[in-house]
Amino acid sequence: MELFALEHKRLWRSTRVWICVLLCFIYCVIYGGVLSYQWFVFGNVGIDSTSPYKNNFDGYSAIQDYKAQADKYGDVWTDEAFQQMVKDFQTMEPPQQLQSMYDWQTVSSFLNNLYPELMDMESQTYQPLIHYVDTEKLTDFYEKRQEFLDYNLEVSRQNYLLTDEDVETLREMDSQIEEPYKYDWIQGWSHLLSTSLASTGSLMAPFLAIVLAFTFSGEWHNSTAPLLHTTKHGWRKLAYVKVLSGLAFAVELFVLIAGGEILAQLVYLGTSGWDTPIQLIKLVAVAPWNMLQAELYELAFIFLGVIGYAGVVMLFSALVKNNVLSLVFSLALIEVPGLLGFYLPVWAQDASQFIPLVGSPTDIFRMNMFHIFGKGVWMPWMLITVPVLIGIVCTPFAIKGWARRQKV
Amino acid sequence: MELSIDRLTKHYGHKIAVDRVSATLGPGVYGLLGANGAGKTTLMRMLCAILEPTSGEVRFDGKEVSGLGGAYRDVLGYLPQDFGYYPSYTASEFLAYIAALKGIPREAAKKRVKELLGMVELEGVANKKIKTFSGGMKQRVGIAQALLNNPQVLILDEPTSGLDPKERVRLRNLLSEYAGNKIVILSTHIVSDVEAIADEVFVMNAGQFIMHGTVAELAGQVKGKVWELNVPREQAHYWQEEVTVANYRNEGERVVLRIISDEKPSDGAVPCEPILDDAYLYYFGAKEAQR
Numbered sequence: 001m002e003l004f005a006l007e008h009k010r011l012w013r014s015t016r017v018w019i020c021v022l023l024c025f026i027y028c029v030i031y032g033g034v035l036s037y038q039w040f041v042f043g044n045v046g047i048d049s050t051s052p053y054k055n056n057f058d059g060y061s062a063i064q065d066y067k068a069q070a071d072k073y074g075d076v077w078t079d080e081a082f083q084q085m086v087k088d089f090q091t092m093e094p095p096q097q098l099q100s101m102y103d104w105q106t107v108s109s110f111l112n113n114l115y116p117e118l119m120d121m122e123s124q125t126y127q128p129l130i131h132y133v134d135t136e137k138l139t140d141f142y143e144k145r146q147e148f149l150d151y152n153l154e155v156s157r158q159n160y161l162l163t164d165e166d167v168e169t170l171r172e173m174d175s176q177i178e179e180p181y182k183y184d185w186i187q188g189w190s191h192l193l194s195t196s197l198a199s200t201g202s203l204m205a206p207f208l209a210i211v212l213a214f215t216f217s218g219e220w221h222n223s224t225a226p227l228l229h230t231t232k233h234g235w236r237k238l239a240y241v242k243v244l245s246g247l248a249f250a251v252e253l254f255v256l257i258a259g260g261e262i263l264a265q266l267v268y269l270g271t272s273g274w275d276t277p278i279q280l281i282k283l284v285a286v287a288p289w290n291m292l293q294a295e296l297y298e299l300a301f302i303f304l305g306v307i308g309y310a311g312v313v314m315l316f317s318a319l320v321k322n323n324v325l326s327l328v329f330s331l332a333l334i335e336v337p338g339l340l341g342f343y344l345p346v347w348a349q350d351a352s353q354f355i356p357l358v359g360s361p362t363d364i365f366r367m368n369m370f371h372i373f374g375k376g377v378w379m380p381w382m383l384i385t386v387p388v389l390i391g392i393v394c395t396p397f398a399i400k401g402w403a404r405r406q407k408v
Numbered sequence: 409m410e411l412s413i414d415r416l417t418k419h420y421g422h423k424i425a426v427d428r429v430s431a432t433l434g435p436g437v438y439g440l441l442g443a444n445g446a447g448k449t450t451l452m453r454m455l456c457a458i459l460e461p462t463s464g465e466v467r468f469d470g471k472e473v474s475g476l477g478g479a480y481r482d483v484l485g486y487l488p489q490d491f492g493y494y495p496s497y498t499a500s501e502f503l504a505y506i507a508a509l510k511g512i513p514r515e516a517a518k519k520r521v522k523e524l525l526g527m528v529e530l531e532g533v534a535n536k537k538i539k540t541f542s543g544g545m546k547q548r549v550g551i552a553q554a555l556l557n558n559p560q561v562l563i564l565d566e567p568t569s570g571l572d573p574k575e576r577v578r579l580r581n582l583l584s585e586y587a588g589n590k591i592v593i594l595s596t597h598i599v600s601d602v603e604a605i606a607d608e609v610f611v612m613n614a615g616q617f618i619m620h621g622t623v624a625e626l627a628g629q630v631k632g633k634v635w636e637l638n639v640p641r642e643q644a645h646y647w648q649e650e651v652t653v654a655n656y657r658n659e660g661e662r663v664v665l666r667i668i669s670d671e672k673p674s675d676g677a678v679p680c681e682p683i684l685d686d687a688y689l690y691y692f693g694a695k696e697a698q699r
Contacts, residue, residue: 006504006505006508010494013494013496014496015496219492222493222494223488223492224492226458226486226490226492227486227487227488227506228509229456230456230457230458230481230484231506231510231511232557233478235477235481238509
């Protein structure tokens with residue numbers, strides 16, 4: 001324990017670590033959290049905007065306005081509420097319509113997906129459906145949603161080779177969604193779950209790499225490795241302690257960043273709407289989850305991904321003995337799959353999602369299934385378990401890599 | 409207590425760094441002398457069990473050291489040639505960290521750190537960052553860390569490099585005092601360091617022990633081959649080209665040359681008492697020794 005405390009303290013003494021933590025906090029919490037809420041995502045859109053994003057620096061009050069507007073439609077998603085929303089949009093002046101963080105975006109996507117037959121194909125108006133649709137025709141929302149889901153399941157069956165059993169599993173999940181949906185202002189949760197939290201893991205990854213890539217290779221860089229290797233505990237126990245210390249750092253960074261983001265979320269968005277279903281964000285999602293459950297999943301995805309990534313980075317560090325190489329490999333692990341993207345064969349694209357912090361937690365909105373020994377498993381479960389398992393598997397090899405006698 | 413080396417060999421590809429060296433070391437101070445590249449560091453790293461030999465083995469009290477693992481490292485103190493440290497650590501913090509790695513209980517470690525900092529005369533700067541230290545001060549921190557666990561086997565690779573003459577004398581005294589019934593092995597290419605404290609000297613060249621014995625024995629091997637010759641200054645260059653000159657001393661308009669030669673180099677040459685330097689130069693030649 002004493003050795004762990006000393007090693008952990010040593011890690012935090014590095015200026016590099018403090019700079020990384022600070023930059024990561026500024027990037028994820030201040031820029032991606034506070035400023036996005038106050039300014040360039042939720043700030044009112046207007047000609048007199050104060051940012052290149054065309055938003056004003058008034059996010060907090062704007063969010064209260066969006067919420068108040070949403071309250072007018074009740075707390076259950078019905079055809080009547082839907083119609084009223086579209087009516088209200090159509091009677092508003094264009095500047096107000098521009099204020100995109102009202103739930104117009106969501107409503108518009110519902111219209112395009114569920115009522116395509118109402119589109120005016122002749123006048124070539126090019127305006128979205130929400131501008132001109134006859135609201136009296138917006139009926140049978142849940143039946144329409146079911147048809148849309150059936151269509152998408154069929155597309156997925158053909159494109160993603162879903163089996164009948166997979167489709168049945170997805171239908172079973174969908175059947176558990178409570179109808180009618182509870183309703184509250186959606187755009188806050190949509191931003192949080194689709195953009196903000198979804199990207200947190202990948203934003204943290206480079207900073208984690210810069211800190212942990214030097215865990216073992218740094219000792220060779222400092223020429224301390226031969227000395228440490230000749231101490232009683234330096235051979236293997238230090239390796240355990242280094243791995244634990246690295247994992248502890250990963251957890252601490254996660255707590256700091258996720259904690260900061262949650263705090264910003266609570267201050268700006270509050271807790272209302274936590275029990276609304278995620279189908280309000282994406283209609284074809286089949287997970288019977290509410291927003292809070294989705295957020296917990298995404299936090300778990302980041303947490304386990306961070307642990308997994310830390311394990312892999314420390315393995316590189318133990319194997320290559322060179323700080324630069326260790327860092328390059330660590331960064332390549334998360335960047336290369338994205339850069340190569342479609343150049344990779346499909347199986348490699350699929351496999352790359354299991355690399356820690358490479359996959360996306362937004363898969364909870366999709367209908368992906370993965371097959372293990374012929375049994376279908378919903379992709380999000382794989383996406384949170386495999387990366388952390390990879391990291392855990394890497395740690396004994398990292399310890400072994402450090403504790404081996406030099407051959408050359 | 410015995411440290412034995414049996415036909416220890418290390419190859420790096422086709423290059424042979426250490427070539428079938430064998431020795432048996434009991435308590436005492438051993439000097440490992442050789443030019444740069446002679447294989448001293450490679451040998452020492454194998455003695456510390458951090459470098460895997462190509463063949464042969466190192467045994468401590470009859471047991472192979474790599475098999476002893478932590479038990480061997482518990483009795484080992486090592487100062488690597490390129491002693492690394494954490495720049496942001498103070499001397500006492502660094503020693504406390506190494507003490508923890510050596511498994512010394514916290515209270516005992518505190519006491520030992522204080523004691524060693526006094527011994528290497530760094531107590532006044534114990535709380536200053538190592539990165540602010542001079543080369544000699546850093547080397548003294550390195551020596552202190554090697555002594556933390558009161559090792560039975562102390563291996564010091566070039567411990568005097570970077571030390572000024574006063575510090576070197578202090579280190580010699582410290583090691584002589586420390587040695588007692590322990591095995592102390594120090595490598596250097598500075599002959600006088602070894603001469604002053606080593607009970608036995610191993611001279612290495614091209615990965616092999618080419619000489620072994622006490623300082624007196626090794627020096628004795630060149631008895632009758634060391635001469636002093638007093639010549640005019642303008643002839644000095646001629647003699648330096650013709651024979652191995654161990655020393656060159658000005659005396660007014662003339663110079664006194666210390667010459668290593670199997671035969672009397674000149675009628676004016678007078679035989680003199682050999683020292684270890686002479687033996688070293690005799691076997692390596694002046695140019696080789698300067699490498």
